[in-house]
Amino acid sequence: MKHLPAAWLWAGLALAFALSLAVSLATGPTHLPWPTLIKHLFTGPGEELQGLILWQIRIPRTLLALCVGALLAVCGVLIQGLFRNPLAEPGLMGVSSGATLMVVVVIVMAGNLSNTLPGALRPFLLPLVAFVGGLAATRLVMLLGHNSHAAPLRLILAGVAFNMMAAAGIGLCAYLSTNEQLRTLTFWSLGSFSAATWSAVGITAAVLTIIAPLAYRLWRPLNALLLGESECRHLGFDVPVLKRRIVYLSAAGVGAAVAFTGIIGFIGLVVPHIVRMLVGADHRRLLPLSLVLGALLTLWADWLARTVLSPAELPVGIITSLIGGPFFIYLIHRQRGRLS
Amino acid sequence: MTLRADQLTLSLTPGQPVLSDVSIAIEPGHITALVGQNGAGKSSLLNTLSGELTPQQGEVSLHDTPIRHWDGQDRARLLAVLPQQHALNFEFNVEEVVALGRYPHATGRRRDNQIVQEALELCDLHHLSERSIDDISGGERQRVHLARVLAQIWESQPEGPCLLLLDEPTTGLDLSHQQALLKAVQHFARRKAGILLVVHDLNLAARYADQVVLMHQGSIVERGTPDRVFQADTLQRYFDVAVTVQRHPHHDCPLIIPD
Numbered sequence: 001m002k003h004l005p006a007a008w009l010w011a012g013l014a015l016a017f018a019l020s021l022a023v024s025l026a027t028g029p030t031h032l033p034w035p036t037l038i039k040h041l042f043t044g045p046g047e048e049l050q051g052l053i054l055w056q057i058r059i060p061r062t063l064l065a066l067c068v069g070a071l072l073a074v075c076g077v078l079i080q081g082l083f084r085n086p087l088a089e090p091g092l093m094g095v096s097s098g099a100t101l102m103v104v105v106v107i108v109m110a111g112n113l114s115n116t117l118p119g120a121l122r123p124f125l126l127p128l129v130a131f132v133g134g135l136a137a138t139r140l141v142m143l144l145g146h147n148s149h150a151a152p153l154r155l156i157l158a159g160v161a162f163n164m165m166a167a168a169g170i171g172l173c174a175y176l177s178t179n180e181q182l183r184t185l186t187f188w189s190l191g192s193f194s195a196a197t198w199s200a201v202g203i204t205a206a207v208l209t210i211i212a213p214l215a216y217r218l219w220r221p222l223n224a225l226l227l228g229e230s231e232c233r234h235l236g237f238d239v240p241v242l243k244r245r246i247v248y249l250s251a252a253g254v255g256a257a258v259a260f261t262g263i264i265g266f267i268g269l270v271v272p273h274i275v276r277m278l279v280g281a282d283h284r285r286l287l288p289l290s291l292v293l294g295a296l297l298t299l300w301a302d303w304l305a306r307t308v309l310s311p312a313e314l315p316v317g318i319i320t321s322l323i324g325g326p327f328f329i330y331l332i333h334r335q336r337g338r339l340s
Numbered sequence: 341m342t343l344r345a346d347q348l349t350l351s352l353t354p355g356q357p358v359l360s361d362v363s364i365a366i367e368p369g370h371i372t373a374l375v376g377q378n379g380a381g382k383s384s385l386l387n388t389l390s391g392e393l394t395p396q397q398g399e400v401s402l403h404d405t406p407i408r409h410w411d412g413q414d415r416a417r418l419l420a421v422l423p424q425q426h427a428l429n430f431e432f433n434v435e436e437v438v439a440l441g442r443y444p445h446a447t448g449r450r451r452d453n454q455i456v457q458e459a460l461e462l463c464d465l466h467h468l469s470e471r472s473i474d475d476i477s478g479g480e481r482q483r484v485h486l487a488r489v490l491a492q493i494w495e496s497q498p499e500g501p502c503l504l505l506l507d508e509p510t511t512g513l514d515l516s517h518q519q520a521l522l523k524a525v526q527h528f529a530r531r532k533a534g535i536l537l538v539v540h541d542l543n544l545a546a547r548y549a550d551q552v553v554l555m556h557q558g559s560i561v562e563r564g565t566p567d568r569v570f571q572a573d574t575l576q577r578y579f580d581v582a583v584t585v586q587r588h589p590h591h592d593c594p595l596i597i598p599d
Contacts, residue, residue, distance in 0.1 A: 086430060220443050226430050227440065230392055230423060235492070236416025236444040281430035 004278050006285055013292050020299050024062045025054065027303070029311040032058070061196040065302040065316075066295040067204040068193070068257040069267055073294020074208075074215050075250040075257075076268025077287055081222040082246045083155055086276070087331065089269035090134075090254045093159040096265070097166035098137020099130035099251075099258040100188055107188075108173040108181050123199045127207075131255030137162060138247050191264035191317030193302050200260040207256035211249055212291060218245065219283035226281065264301075264317050266324025267294055273331060342368045342534040343389060343419070343503050348398035350388055358384045359395070360558050366534040368501035371525065373549035373566075374538045377579060380555040382538045383424070386505050389536065390421045403500045416444035417497050420489040422506045426481060434476070434484050435460065435469040441491035455494045462524050463487040464517070479513045486521060493533060501532045508538050522548045546570055546593045554578060570594045 025041075026032050032040075036050050045055035072090070079095070080088045090096050106113060106129050117125060145158030174185050187195070221242045224232040229239050257264070271294040272286060279285045298316075301323070305316040343366040350359040358381050366372055366389070374382045387393045389400055391407040400407045402419060420441070438459055442452040460466050463483045468476055473484065486509060493502035506525070510518040518541075526548060529535050539545050545552055545566065552569040554562040556578045562569045572585045575596065582599040589595075 084430075224440055224443060226432070227426065227437075228423070230387075230421075231426075233392065233412070234390065234416060234419075234421040234423075235440065236413040238412050276431060280436070281432050282436060 006279055006289070009278060009289060013289070013296070016296060017292065020296055020303075021062065024065075024299055024303050025058050027307060028053075028058060029306075057196075060198050060201050061193050061302070062299065063201045064196040064204060064260065065193050065299045067201065067208050068261050068264065069271075069298025070291045070295040071204065071208050071211065071253040071257040072264060072267040072298070073271040073290040074212060074287060075253040076294070077272045077283065077290050078215055078218075078222075078246050078250045078253075079268065080272055081225055081283065082243060082250075084226055084228070085156070086273065087269070087328075088156070089266070090250060091263065091265050091268065092156060092163075094137040094141045094162040094166065095134040095251060095254045096258055096263045097163045097170075098140075099134035099255050100263055101166040101169045102129045102133025102136075103259065104170050104173045104185055104188060107184055108177045111181070123203065127203055127256050127259035130259035131252055134255040134258065135248065135251035137166070138251050142243075142247070187315070188262040189317075190315035191262040191320070192305070192313075192315045193261055194306075194313065195260065204256050204260060207252060211253045212287075214245075215249055216287050218242070219287060222246075222283040223281075262315075262317065264298065264320050266320045266328065267298055267301075270324050270327050271297060273327075342366055342501055343400070343402050343536075345385075345389055345395075345400045346398050348385070348388055348395040348400070350384055350393060350395045352384075352393075358558050359388065362398075362555075362558075362560055364389075364553060364560065366503060366536050367551075368532045368534045369529055370550040371529050371535040371537060371548055372551045372553060373545035374536060374553050374555065375540070375542060375545055375569075376555035381558040382555055383507055384558075385555070386421075386507050386536065386538055390419065390505055391415070392421075402503070413444045414499070416492065417502075418493070418499060419503045419505070420492040422485055422489045422504070422509055424507045424511070426485055432473050433469070434465060434471055434473060437473055437484050438465075438487045438491050441488040444492065455491050459487040459491040459494065462490065462527070464520060479517060482509065482512055483517065483521065486524070490524065490528065493528070496532060501534060502528075503534045503536075504528060505536045506538065508540065510539060510541060510544060518544065542570060542575070542596045546596065547588070547591055566593055570596055 026034065026037055030050070030053055032050055032054060037054065040046065040051040040054045045051040075090050079090050079093055080086055083093070103126055106126070113125065141155060141158045141162050144161070145155035170185070170189060174182060177185060221232065221237040224235045224237055225242065232242070233239050272290050275286055275289045275293055279289060301319045302316050305319045306313040308314060345362060345364050348359050348362045349357055351357045362385060364385070374385065376382050384393065388395050391400065394408070402410060402415065407415070435456060438456045439452065441459070442455065445452065460469055463486055465480070465483055465487055468480060473481060476484070489504060493504055496502060504525070509521055513521060522544060525535055525537065537545070537549065549566055551563065552566050553560055554569050554574070561578060562574055570585055572583055575583045584597045584599055586595045586597065
């Protein structure tokens with residue numbers, strides 16, 4: 001298959017990026033005409049309602065969608081590389097549900113925990129909890145599905161089993177929760193950017209700035225790992241250290257993403273696939289292009305989520321699953337020839 | 341001495357050694373063929389020599405330093421391994437797979453690319469270089485991975501000669517490509533690389549190997565030139581099959597014909 005020259009792709013993505021940003025900032029329940037939008041963009045929020053909508057709602061929400069989408073797509077690339085399976089994604093491997101389960105447990109069982117922390121640390125509690133949950137889940141799934149050979153089926157089955165148990169745990173928390181907590185839980189399990197704040201943007205952007213270069217530095221060993229673990233070792237890479245790095249990076253990335261928005265499925269699965277179809281499997285191109293495309297697709301999904309039923313809005317997780325589900329089926333069909 | 345193992349004992353499950361008291365040396369410029377029945381311990385020995393399996397007793401050393409003390413990248417510049425099976429579930433093209441062999445090196449993109457092209461040429465893959473690794477036949481894929489490991493040890497290193505361990509590289513290749521593969525390997529041996537070849541086809545071993553090592557039940561039972569090891573009574577004893585050994589009509593080597 002002939003692949004696109006990367007320069008064309010970058011040019012196209014840059015154009016799409018600029019357009020998407022403009023549309024995302026301008027549209028919503030309150031339409032912001034271009035002159036107003038540009039004026040407030042340069043003068044700051046000011047006292048007017050439109051300025052406040054732009055700076056307190058639209059911009060943080062747009063930035064959060066971009067950061068979370070970028071994180072999910074990069075982690076999708078990492079997890080698919082780790083399991084050498086193009087059908088793997090953080091969700092299937094339990095990272096998302098592990099992170100969500102921990103967050104839900106903390107919300108329902110230890111609702112007062114955040115009050116005991118000093119004010120400055122409170123925004124960090126849930127991301128940290130989500131990170132720990134995601135990490136524990138990935139380790140557990142890797143332990144349960146451990147297989148020295150290249151058969152990733154056991155890992156996927158272990159992930160499925162873990163997801164069921166996590167769902168049971170989340171269900172139990174829902175059963176025990178108060179009405180108000182239940183609303184929060186629904187928010188977590190379906191995913192939404194409606195609670196975007198500047199502190200959420202700051203934390204996810206910081207995590208992205210740390211994780212993206214660290215992930216990019218792994219492009220060579222990730223390529224080598226696709227050959228198999230022993231081939232990767234014969235090419236001089238320390239495989240256990242590499243696997244540990246991938247697990248920590250993806251747990252941190254998905255943890256940060258899940259912490260503010262809940263589970264947004266399929267971005268981590270679909271985006272690396274689209275990029276691979278366009279430019280091939282080389283991680284040197286795959287990682288940066290997935291980051292950008294993941295950010296864009298998530299922004300579009302969020303834009304759909306808040307405009308389809310405007311002024312009401314859908315959880316963005318419903319949109320991504322609605323689009324990602326059929327795409328997943330398409331992938332399984334495409335794979336069938338190779339797996340048999 | 342390039343790669344040597346002294347008195348290796350390896351058990352994968354306690355009490356059942358797959359290697360017992362095995363010593364072997366892979367000399368630069370020589371092709372050593374490792375032969376024996378299925379389950380004789382050939383692949384285990386190869387994996388121990390590459391440092392992938394750690395023996396319970398004995399030591400493997402590469403250029404006089406224990407293999408486990410080598411830095412991964414330094415070792416990979418000297419020692420390449422071609423395993424039996426390849427799992428690649430992703431779309432790489434042939435050229436990209438061969439280029440993976442240059443990862444341990446820091447010779448620059450131009451030199452790497454030049455070596456990749458030469459390795460493709462040597463393995464008769466030039467016409468396939470843009471094809472996806474998924475779209476080519478099993479034999480072609482085997483040659484792609486050979487080109488990859490050859491690209492990995494293309495040039496001698498300051499630390500000493502390079503080593504290549506091949507686990508049944510001719511399996512699944514047609515007759516002409518079996519010969520082509522071994523000629524490529526021989527070409528590397530002439531350039532001072534040390535080669536260990538696990539092989540089931542005794543006639544290929546007889547024709548191309550400088551030294552033959554015969555394994556049986558986890559031990560080395562015979563070693564020496566093909567003429568010395570490939571004798572009818574030896575082969576009958578360790579392979580459980582009656583054979584006739586003649587001279588090859590065109591080459592100065594034994595020709596083994598099962599009765």
